[in-house]
Amino acid sequence: MTEKAKPRTPIESGVPDGMQYMHPVYLKNFGNWKYHDRPRPGVLHHVAKSGDEVWTVRVGTHRQLGPYEIDLLCDIVDKYADGFVRFTIRSNMEVSVTDESKVAPLIQAFNDAGYPVGGTGNSITMISHTQGWLHCDIPATDAAGVVKSLMDELHDEFISEQMPNRVHITTSCCQINCGGQGDIAINIQHTKPPKINHDLVANACERPSVVARCPVAAIRPAIVNGKPSLEIDEKKCICCGACFPPCPPMQINDPEHSKLAVWVGGKNSNARSKPMFHKLVAAGIPNNPPRWIEAKDVVMQILHAYKKDARDWERMGDWVERIGWPRFFELTELPFTKFHVDTWRGARHTLNASTHIRF
Amino acid sequence: MAQPKNPEKHCTYIPPESEKKSSKPMYDTPMLDQLVDGPWPSFVSGLKRLAMNNNMMVDLMGQLEHSYNTRLGYWKGGTVSIFGYGGGIIPRFTELMGDDGEPMFPEAREFHTVRVMPPAGMHYSTDLIRKFSSTWQKYGSGMIAFHGQSGDIMFIGTDTDNIQGFFDEVNEYGFDLGGAGPAVRTSMSCVGAARCEHSCTNEQKVQRLLVNNFLDDMHRPALPYKFKFKVSGCSNDCVNSIQRADMAIIGTWRDDMKVDQGEVKAFIKSKSRKYVIDNIISRCPTNALSLNDDDTLSVDNRNCVRCMHCINVMTKALSPGDDRGVTVLMGGKRTLKIGDTMGTVIVPFMKLESDEDYDALKEIAENTIDFWAENALEHERCGEMIDRIGLVNFLEGIEIDVDPNMINHPRISSYVRMDTWDEEVDKWNQRKAAV
Ligand code: SF4
Ligand code: SF4
Ligand code: SF4
Ligand code: SF4
Numbered sequence: 001m002t003e004k005a006k007p008r009t010p011i012e013s014g015v016p017d018g019m020q021y022m023h024p025v026y027l028k029n030f031g032n033w034k035y036h037d038r039p040r041p042g043v044l045h046h047v048a049k050s051g052d053e054v055w056t057v058r059v060g061t062h063r064q065l066g067p068y069e070i071d072l073l074c075d076i077v078d079k080y081a082d083g084f085v086r087f088t089i090r091s092n093m094e095v096s097v098t099d100e101s102k103v104a105p106l107i108q109a110f111n112d113a114g115y116p117v118g119g120t121g122n123s124i125t126m127i128s129h130t131q132g133w134l135h136c137d138i139p140a141t142d143a144a145g146v147v148k149s150l151m152d153e154l155h156d157e158f159i160s161e162q163m164p165n166r167v168h169i170t171t172s173c174c175q176i177n178c179g180g181q182g183d184i185a186i187n188i189q190h191t192k193p194p195k196i197n198h199d200l201v202a203n204a205c206e207r208p209s210v211v212a213r214c215p216v217a218a219i220r221p222a223i224v225n226g227k228p229s230l231e232i233d234e235k236k237c238i239c240c241g242a243c244f245p246p247c248p249p250m251q252i253n254d255p256e257h258s259k260l261a262v263w264v265g266g267k268n269s270n271a272r273s274k275p276m277f278h279k280l281v282a283a284g285i286p287n288n289p290p291r292w293i294e295a296k297d298v299v300m301q302i303l304h305a306y307k308k309d310a311r312d313w314e315r316m317g318d319w320v321e322r323i324g325w326p327r328f329f330e331l332t333e334l335p336f337t338k339f340h341v342d343t344w345r346g347a348r349h350t351l352n353a354s355t356h357i358r359f
Numbered sequence: 360m361a362q363p364k365n366p367e368k369h370c371t372y373i374p375p376e377s378e379k380k381s382s383k384p385m386y387d388t389p390m391l392d393q394l395v396d397g398p399w400p401s402f403v404s405g406l407k408r409l410a411m412n413n414n415m416m417v418d419l420m421g422q423l424e425h426s427y428n429t430r431l432g433y434w435k436g437g438t439v440s441i442f443g444y445g446g447g448i449i450p451r452f453t454e455l456m457g458d459d460g461e462p463m464f465p466e467a468r469e470f471h472t473v474r475v476m477p478p479a480g481m482h483y484s485t486d487l488i489r490k491f492s493s494t495w496q497k498y499g500s501g502m503i504a505f506h507g508q509s510g511d512i513m514f515i516g517t518d519t520d521n522i523q524g525f526f527d528e529v530n531e532y533g534f535d536l537g538g539a540g541p542a543v544r545t546s547m548s549c550v551g552a553a554r555c556e557h558s559c560t561n562e563q564k565v566q567r568l569l570v571n572n573f574l575d576d577m578h579r580p581a582l583p584y585k586f587k588f589k590v591s592g593c594s595n596d597c598v599n600s601i602q603r604a605d606m607a608i609i610g611t612w613r614d615d616m617k618v619d620q621g622e623v624k625a626f627i628k629s630k631s632r633k634y635v636i637d638n639i640i641s642r643c644p645t646n647a648l649s650l651n652d653d654d655t656l657s658v659d660n661r662n663c664v665r666c667m668h669c670i671n672v673m674t675k676a677l678s679p680g681d682d683r684g685v686t687v688l689m690g691g692k693r694t695l696k697i698g699d700t701m702g703t704v705i706v707p708f709m710k711l712e713s714d715e716d717y718d719a720l721k722e723i724a725e726n727t728i729d730f731w732a733e734n735a736l737e738h739e740r741c742g743e744m745i746d747r748i749g750l751v752n753f754l755e756g757i758e759i760d761v762d763p764n765m766i767n768h769p770r771i772s773s774y775v776r777m778d779t780w781d782e783e784v785d786k787w788n789q790r791k792a793a794v
Binding site: 007008009010011012013014015016017018019020021022023026027030031033034035036037046054056060061062063064065066067068069070071072074075077078083084085086087088089091093094096112113114115116128130131132133134135136137138139140141142144145148149151152155175176177178179180181209212213215240242248253255258266268269270271272273275277287289290291311312313344345346 | 363364365368369370371372390391393394396397398399400401402403405406408409412419423426427429430431432433434435436441442443444449451470472476477478479480481482483484485486487488489492493496501502503504505506507508510515523526527530531533534535536546547550552553554555556558561563566567570571574575578594595596597598599600601602603637638642643644664665666667668671672674675678693694695696697698699701736737738
């Protein structure tokens with residue numbers, strides 16, 4: 001018990017060296033790989049300059065893992081592979097073997113346990129997901145549920161490589177957008193200003209920093225019912241929710257008016273075109289648990305048009321740049337509204353200042 | 360879906376009632392139950408198995424089901440930390456109270472997350488994953504997310520009393536907390552040199568060098584806002600660094616790319632000339648490729664912008680050159696508050712071979728964080744500060760010279776005062792002479 005009294009000083013060891021947990025064939029050929037190919041969807045085959053070969057099986061997971069699935073998956077990796085795992089940034093597991101004959105039994109073992117093998121090349125890989133109602137303090141929707149619903153629908157596209165190029169989908173449960181840019185991004189879009197719980201503002205919020213947080217200067221300090229509080233110029237408010245994290249009484253989340261919006265054409269890679277931001281294509285979509293059917297329908301509409309019309313190697317954003325936005329709205333049958341025209345700073349640069357028009 | 364061969368070894372498995380270890384009965388969760396079926400592994404089955412283990416997860420499911428019904432979240436933040444650190448824990452307290460003012464789901468009244476930095480490159484042995492799992496079962500809910508969007512292993516669900524014990528145990532076996540709040544954050548690097556032929560730098564080394572140099576700024580949050588490093592081995596940028604990092608380090612090369620003409624011919628033979636013209640030659644963003652009549656490939660290396668496209672398509676025939684290094688970009692971030700920004704070029708090319716090279720990179724990071732910490736407004740990301748003060752003022756602050764690689768095109772507005780033009784021309788000439 002006396003030991004408990006003096007706290008232990010942390011060892012500030014920082015980022016651990018990855019080398020110590022790496023597959024030996026990675027370690028041996030570190031920085032000396034020659035080329036790769038994809039023998040089948042879900043499998044990467046890398047050849048080193050030394051002549052060593054490694055086959056990597058990519059497995060979709062549900063990101064939040066408990067002891068049961070950790071044992072289940074690790075047992076497979078120990079029995080059918082070499083005991084090493086790497087995670088991609090989209091929560092896929094990568095399991096490598098140096099013996100080609102081990103690939104098929106390994107895939108079979110994952111499939112037998114209910115885990116899909118895929119997510120490579122021109123497939124739709126796992127959606128990058130955020131925290132949602134499970135753990136975040138500001139979400140207007142869930143993350144894991146949206147991802148599960150969509151991945152059920154996209155399972156066949158995960159396990160095959162049939163898209164023009166890779167498709168990265170992201171979800172975000174508030175406008176902070178932890179999910180980031182995506183070929184398709186499904187994000188919360190609030191449509192009504194926050195309702196202020198004036199009783200709590202004085203205790204819970206540092207008013208000047210809340211005022212400073214608003215991107216359109218719509219918040220000002222005010223005295224309400226004799227207590228210091230805040231008020232919002234509702235004509236100015238763009239319903240972004242930025243005031244909510246520093247001041248929870250600025251209640252932005254609303255079961256009805258917090259909607260989903262879909263954005264298209266974000267791209268992080270520099271291949272061909274420079275990196276691109278995603279652009280708004282649809283909004284006003286109900287936030288409808290447990291399966292978010294309306295959002296799923298919009299996503300499927302976009303994917304069908306892309307799959308049918310885009311050329312090999314064209315990412316969603318490359319495709320739209322080639323065919324133009326009018327054709328995008330035509331092919332996807334999504335309505336074009338005044339809200340698609342940008343109003344934020346730099347908006348002028350988003351207008352068509354030319355006679356380049358497709359007929 | 361087909362019946363599992365062995366239902367006890369399947370992601371849909373729910374243990375029988377007789378094996379239930381948690382004492383609280385499970386709640387009815389008709390909403391969540393609709394997410395059990397379907398071909399993708401279900402997180403709800405996972406939650407149910409966890410709820411069979413402990414009461415915290417029974418109540419967590421109760422609260423989550425409630426969220427699904429009301430379409431509202433019920434967590435609020437707070438202050439929880441371990442001894443010696445100010446960050447790395449994401450505290451969560453329930454706000455969902457019954458009529459009596461007590462939590463409706465009391466066993467999950469506290470449900471904190473511990474952010475732990477994974478090994479660089481996210482490599483694990485199964486032993487290590489199992490070790491994490493058994494430690495977390497001892498101190499928390501058992502639920503681990505691989506990984507959060509910042510790249511942390513997220514140990515989700517424990518109470519204040521168990522945080523220190525958990526940290527001490529994982530810290531003893533070599534792991535440290537990640538960042539949260541106004542701090543240097545957990546970083547990510549791509550698989551790169553470990554298994555990717557496109558890699559032009561030692562991604563893990565860069566990641567560890569930079570983050571481990573700023574552990575004080577990570578563990579004791581006192582910066583204007585968050586600061587993220589991300590490292591990709593080539594411009595495919597598999598860790599999304601340009602759009603998600605305050606400082607992005609991306610591998611590249613400056614000599615000629617390598618062409619194996621025999622493999623070019625083999626590729627044409629296997630695919631067709633038309634395929635190569637339509638998918639490679641005509642897709643080069645700078646028209647730097649030309650297919651010769653004898654089915655060899657010419658590359659205009661002076662105009663190749665190292666976009667990686669042709670190399671991605673012909674992985675056997677083409678590869679990066681030998682004179683490798685990195686490009687550094689700064690200022691990427693998502694919407695809040697001025698709108699999305701991408702990182703922009705700050706260092707077009709630097710070698711990363713000798714210790715001095717790595718020191719130079721470290722110094723750029725140090726100068727940047729120092730200047731930003733001094734000059735940023737509260738809650739202002741580095742990219743927003745650059746936007747507010749202008750790139751040139753930022754460059755002067757971190758003592759880096761202007762370079763035409765930093766811009767898409769020169770200014771178009773004539774509204775600028777230029778009475779020191781001659782001095783600036785002298786500087787340019789001196790720099791040119793020095794090279
Ligand atoms: S997107 Fe918003 S609500 Fe979702 S996890 Fe990130 S900060 Fe939380
Ligand atoms: S929701 Fe956004 S725009 Fe509206 S008051 Fe809050 S911060 Fe300002
Ligand atoms: S960023 Fe480049 S080097 Fe790194 S894993 Fe991706 S393709 Fe390979
Ligand atoms: S890497 Fe990109 S820019 Fe360079 S030749 Fe290939 S396609 Fe063209």
